[in-house]
Amino acid sequence: MAKHRIYTTSFASVYPLYVAKAEKKGRTKAEVDQVISWLTGYGRKELEAELEKRTDFETFFAKAPKINPSRALITGVVCGVRVEDIKEPTMREIRYLDKLIDELAKGKAMDKILRKSES
Numbered sequence: 001m002a003k004h005r006i007y008t009t010s011f012a013s014v015y016p017l018y019v020a021k022a023e024k025k026g027r028t029k030a031e032v033d034q035v036i037s038w039l040t041g042y043g044r045k046e047l048e049a050e051l052e053k054r055t056d057f058e059t060f061f062a063k064a065p066k067i068n069p070s071r072a073l074i075t076g077v078v079c080g081v082r083v084e085d086i087k088e089p090t091m092r093e094i095r096y097l098d099k100l101i102d103e104l105a106k107g108k109a110m111d112k113i114l115r116k117s118e119s
Contacts, residue, residue, distance in 0.1 A: 012055070
């Protein structure tokens, strides 16, 4: 079975779309970066380096410094598919990020997006 084309798409080509979606709804690039960092463990400088290298999605997630174990708490539908039902690991990571960006754009509180405890 052929890989989905998103795997070979550069993260840098989609990143501005994430930022634009968030900014259109009054959120910031810094918040997008915070969401990406929470999910993947990339710091600001590491993220900038990956964007500059035009790393593809598959490599971006494969080389992520620290994938957040709390990402399993992300549920819901993205692109008509329940993220928790996606079997292929890389596609599930991509859809987790899509879901987080959607929540950001919908105005959800950052502590809810980042699945922090409500204490």
